[in-house]
Amino acid sequence: DGGITQSPKYLFRKEGQNVTLSCEQNLNHDAMYWYRQDPGQGLRLIYYSQIVNDFQKGDIAEGYSVSREKKESFPLTVTSAQKNPTAFYLCASRLPGGTDTQYFGPGTRLTVL
Amino acid sequence: GESVGLHLPTLSVQEGDNSIINCAYSNSASDYFIWYKQESGKGPQFIIDIRSNMDKRQGQRVTVLLNKTVKHLSLQIAATQPGDSAVYFCAENKSKTSGSRLTFGEGTQLTVNP
DSSP, rough: OOOOEESSEEEEETTTOOOOEEEEEEESSSSEEEEOOTTOOOOEEEEEEEEEEEEEEOSSSSTTOOOBBEEEEEEEBTTTTOOOOOOOOEEEESSSOOOEEEEOOOOOEEEEE | OOOOOGGGEEEETTSSSEEEEEEOOOOTOOOOEEEEEEESSOOEEEEEEEETSSSEOOSSSSSEEEEETTTEEEEEEESSGGGOOOEEEEEEEEETTTTSSSHHHHHHHEEEEO
């Protein structure tokens, strides 16, 4: 069963703790993306990676970090430096070649208490 | 029923009616546009896309229209069904040189009344 998986679906953390969100894909996609979504709003790009061992900051990278050690995996760490981390986090990947279509995972809802 | 721009975030229609969701985009250099459907608590789902060298593209019950002159994109849903109730986002690819980054609109909440 192919696709993009994100785990866990719900995550609770205490303020001041770092937390890592998982994103895995078995679609053989090269590019992967992390977005943040706040209630009633659109998606904002945090980080993206076009290829293994390479990634770039998006529009709201402050307080976040990523790694891309494997093609299949693009974990996102929400650090204690992120001022307002409670949000819905979405991972996406893009078909190889010239297409721009991104496909999304089911999301992780992070709540910082 | 029809939504107008990004300043009307909700659209309510009767089951069986046609729906039109509108989107104004910002960059005249954008060459790719895409519509997503997002149900509550789920990730966005691809609906249909269009490149800037086209004015219209049809899918199953959906049509996307692109007017480059006024930088306007619309999604038409025929015979709207209760299962179409969701938030619909348009997105544009502003730059091919930066990893095919998509910029998303704020979304329109479509509610289909039985």
